[in-house]
Amino acid sequence: MPSNSTKILLLITLVSGMLVSVSSNSWIGAWMGLEVNLMSFIPLMSNIKNMYNTEASLKYFIVQVLASATLLFMVVMKTVTEDLFTLTNVGTPYTPMIVCTPLLLKSGAAPFHWWFPGVMEGLSWENCGLLMTIQSAAPMMLMSYLIEANPFMLSIILASTVVGAIGGLNQTSMRKILTYSSINHTGWMLMALITGDNMWVMYFMTYSVLVLTVLSVIKLSSMSFINQTMMANSEAKLMKFMMFTSLLSLGGLPPFLGFLPKWFIIQAMTMNKLMPMATMMVITSLITLYYYLKITYSSFMILATEPKWSSQSHKNKTTKNISAMILSSISLTGATLCTIIASTN
Template identity: 85%
Template sequence: MPSNSTKILLLTTLVSGVLVAVSSNSWFGAWMGLEVNLMSFIPLMSNTKNMYNTEASLKYFIVQVLASATLLFMVVMKTLAEDLFSLAFMETSYTPMIICTPLMLKSGAAPFHWWFPGVMEGLSWENCGLLMTVQKAAPLMLMSYLIEINVFTSSIILTSTVMGAIGGLNQTSMRKIMTYSSINHTGWMLAALITGDNLWLTYFMIYSTLVLTVLSAIKLSSVSFINQTLLTNKEAMLTKFMMFTSLLSLGGLPPFLGFLPKWIVIQEMIVNKMTPMATIMVITSLITLYYYLKISYSSFMILSEEPKWNLQSHKNKTSKKISAMIMSSISLTGMLMCSIMVGMI
């Protein structure tokens, strides 16, 4: 694992790569930003204590390089016919589709999600958070320049939401459940991309906050599988409650903060006469709520068993617990605060 100074340097270049990609006025500059971002994330993934880490790093590297090479190849080939080195409007109807395909592979949208669960299984919770939030920012921003309402985009959105919902049903690993949850939310973000200019950014910021809240609660209780939540120390009831409420918010259940962006997306889709797609997306969100409730089942049980050897202490995690409580309170009261602010305006 890199030292703290190395981590700071790599995180700085990681964010710099995202900023270069999203602020570039040419596809070549955007490709360079994506490569800087990739080269910064690979060393952050390294961990000698985890036997699955090498496999995950290699798989992630190969997939991302394949997507970057495909993106560069397609851009160069299309430049022969169009001025694609600028981010101008494309003339042909299929150009946005072929450019968005490698970007969807980078962001893990279905059916290009096959690498996502395997990579997530071998990462630490901090790197899982980066992969589900920061690493999606640049591809989604680049897709926002091109994406249109057509059959291809609609099929990707529906496939992502359905696969994200169904794929998590039979999982016992918390990392894989969060992976399929991320795939489902990627479908919602793609729907936000085609309905509004800045709507996806609002969704992405709230989604990132909720993911980091859930991961902080999971890491605090040292849980990796669903059955371990039943054996969590009874003294950590606050941690259980934070995990429970954060997961419900991530699932989009009112009156939590996670319902707000989904509400806006549904409203915009109805305005754009996309009601059948919105209906399917809402149904898949209910399915994701089912496997969130499987995780949270022990949080609201009155009677629960605890083994005698469960002596794990949470007293030395005060600072982490405070940060998790602050983020959980944002998840709980965020929608209420937004409603009050809108009412005052």
């Protein structure tokens, strides 16, 4: 595990690599930014004291190197044949599909998601948050230069939402449930890229806040599996309530904050005559809500059983309690925002 100073340096270079990739005006510069981002994240993941962390970092390194090498090969080949050095030149109609494929592998969209659950299972909660938020920002922004509503991208979006919904149904690990939730949200973010960059920025910022909220509450409760929510300490009723509201907000249930970007995307899809796709995406969001409710089932129980050995206390974690409460209160502001926007329209 890196020391604090090393971790701060790696986090700075990780964010710098993402910014270099996003602000680059050529594909070679964007590839270099992705590599700096990757080389900063691998040391954050690996831990010699934890075999699972080392295994997850090795899996992630192999997959990301494969995607980076494929992206570099495609860009060089298209540069030679079609002058694709700058980001503005699209080339042939097949060029967006060819260049977006390694970027979809990097972001973990279905059907290129096979590495995502295995990597997430071996990471700490902090690294899980980085992998679900910051690490998918640069590939998404690069895809925004080429993405369009063609059959290939619509099939990727549909596959991501369906796999993310169905894949989490039979999971008991909290990490894998959040993984398939992230795959489902990746499909929504790709649709937000098609409708407009501003829509994607709003969705990504909202999703990042909600993911950090859920992870902070889960880490504070020291839970890794669903059945541990049943055995949580009775003193932690506030923790249960925060997890309940945060997961429902992440699922996009009105009137929470997570419903707001999905509402805008559904309106944009309706204006673009994509009603069948919007219907399928809403149905898959309902399925994700089902396995969120499985996690928060104990929050509904008034007479919940509690084992005698459950003596974990949250009184000594005042700072983390306050941060988790602030983040969870943000997700509750969705009702106010929806009301204000609806009244202004």
